[in-house]
Amino acid sequence: MPVAVPARKTKPVVVPASRSEAEHAPTFYVVCWNDPVNLMVYVTHVFMRVFGWNLEKAKKHMMEVHEKGKSALVRESAEKAEYYVHQLHKYKLQATMEPAE
């Protein structure tokens, strides 16, 4: 997004916003790992609650965790990924944030 900066002349000088920070900031996958103890209906419920997903999407990720051992739930900035990991841990799901390529 362009940013207007004050200039001595009447016409404002418009400079493009730095692309480096926003575009090159590292992103992370929020990954949920399988365990033999969390109930499947519980995991589905937590995904719906934390991410606001519908039942179908929540179930799809729950089944991926169950069958493949893990599921990458979302890809987010460090701050947001950290927030989601905290939320999932509050429900005692094993979640981590892993750097995306």
Next chain:
Amino acid sequence: MKQVKQTGDRWAYELNEKEAMVLRSLLNSFPFTKLFAARMSKGTHNAESLEREILLNNSLSTHRSGLEKAAKKLAVENLSEGPANWLLKLKSDDQENLLQILNDIRIGAWRELGEPEDTYQKPESPAQFQLWNLMNLAGYFESRLIPDES
């Protein structure tokens, strides 16, 4: 325990006396197990991820203190004896708190059991059997609480 009413974000469940006594006892005695350290990442371990992990564990410790207070409140204010059975009345936030409390009990017991792969296998020692029982009781109430979304 069964859901008897749902209006908007309010739920009512009916429990028999045994269920009510067990649930009340679980809530009054929460927490049962120590708080286990949580990992923030499986792969990366640098100063930044260590700092994140410290923040996570501090946040979870504070969160658990909040759940402890919520558990006492739920036992007193939300669970009451009705004319025939016991009633558990929950708003949406109460329900999420209760689910988190129950799953804290379930996961804590499982971890103290040594994280067995087979959660159905009854342990032999009395101390382990007690933990196994806790794990299953918490799971029973969880499964009854979760709204039938399917």
